[in-house]
Amino acid sequence: xxxxxxxxxxxxxxxxxxxDPPDLAVLMSSRRQLVSDITGSTSDPRLPTPSIYPRxxxxxxxxxxxxxxxxxxxxxxxxARMEHPDGTLAWLELGNGVIMIxxxxxxxxxLTSPVDAGAITSMINVYVDDVDAHHRRAVAExxxxxxxxxxxxxxxxxxxxxxxxxxxxxxxxRRPRANEAPQRH
Numbered sequence: 001x002x003x004x005x006x007x008x009x010x011x012x013x014x015x016x017x018x019x020d021p022p023d024l025a026v027l028m029s030s031r032r033q034l035v036s037d038i039t040g041s042t043s044d045p046r047l048p049t050p051s052i053y054p055r056x057x058x059x060x061x062x063x064x065x066x067x068x069x070x071x072x073x074x075x076x077x078x079x080a081r082m083e084h085p086d087g088t089l090a091w092l093e094l095g096n097g098v099i100m101i102x103x104x105x106x107x108x109x110x111l112t113s114p115v116d117a118g119a120i121t122s123m124i125n126v127y128v129d130d131v132d133a134h135h136r137r138a139v140a141e142x143x144x145x146x147x148x149x150x151x152x153x154x155x156x157x158x159x160x161x162x163x164x165x166x167x168x169x170x171x172x173x174r175r176p177r178a179n180e181a182p183q184r185h
Contacts, residue, residue, distance in 0.1 A: 050098055056122060057104030057111035058165050064101055065090050067164045071141035072126075072171075073134065074099075094126055114166030123160075123168040131173035135159050138171075151175070 058064040065088075068074045074092040082089040087103035104113040114121050128134045135149050144162040151157050158172035 050096070053098045053100060054122065054124060055100040055102060055109075055111065056124070056167050057108065057113050058101060059104055059113045059115055060165075061088050061090065061101050061103050064164060065092070067141070068092055068101070071138050071143045071163070072161075072169065073128075073137065094128070097126065099124065120162075120166055120168045123170055125170045125172070128171055128173055131157050131159060131171055134171050135161075143169075 056064075065076060069076060069092070072094070074094050077091040077093060077098075080091045087108065089100060089102045091098055091100050093099075102108060102111070104111055104116060112121060132149055135145070138161050139145060142164075146160040146162060146168065147158075149157055149159040152172075155175050155177065156172040157175055158170060160168060160170050162168055
């Protein structure tokens with residue numbers, strides 16, 4: 001790539017150019033430096049990864065990423081995104097939970113989007129602070145609601161929805177029992 005900004009690009013302290021393949025070590029080092037410059041701390045703030053986290057497959061993982069953020073309020077760990085010519089891997093979080101999403105297909109661990117399988121292939125269970133507000137957001141953003149919010153006999157209030165390719169999501173809020181403060185997620 002060469003244009004009027006080429007001289008400025010060559011001044012980058014990490015030495016990366018736009019056409020360079022991603023080098024995780026260089027990116028992590030640059031991230032640590034940036035965080036240090038912003039916070040004044042020299043510690044290495046690594047995001048925790050749960051011992052178990054699911055990976056969901058999508059035909060269009062970028063559309064899914066945008067939908068999950070917009071409709072369900074998940075937050076992308078943008079610094080962890082891995083973009084390749086044949087697909088993208090992204091990590092999303094909500095509360096202390098993490099999921100990975102990527103493209104479906106036989107070359108991708110054989111993982112299949114519900115669109116290709118013709119059936120629901122997973123259900124993700126998520127606790128949120130206000131399930132009714134979460135439901136309103138999901139409806140407004142076009143999620144396919146499978147069950148409306150309802151109180152369950154075990155104490156949760158919950159609803160279920162499908163994302164844009166048909167993964168089933170179960171959102172719930174733990175309701176406080178008598179003499180118990182509400183739990184935050």
